[in-house]
Amino acid sequence: MTVLHESDGIDFRLVCDGCGAAVERLGANLHNWDLAWSFIKRHGWIGDRSRQGPHGCPRCTRRAAAAIDG
Ligand SMILES: [Zn+2]
Incomplete structure (x- = not known):
């Protein structure tokens, strides 16, 4: 559960x-998960599109990238 x-x-x-x-107050600022995820993805988060x-x-x-690159 992430x-x-x-x-x-709501929040x-x-x-x-x-x-x-943790990224706090996503609901208060971005109102729903789809918007929140598209926003935080632009800030370098990765993962599944689902909640x-x-x-x-x-x-x-x-x-993780450093481990792969050596
Ligand atoms: Zn982390």
């Missing part, structure tokens, strides 16, 4: 499956 809803049921955050880093993930933050993405 998308966690806040107690108000949500995205949590990285690799390191636990269920998995999703990786830019830091974990770089680490």
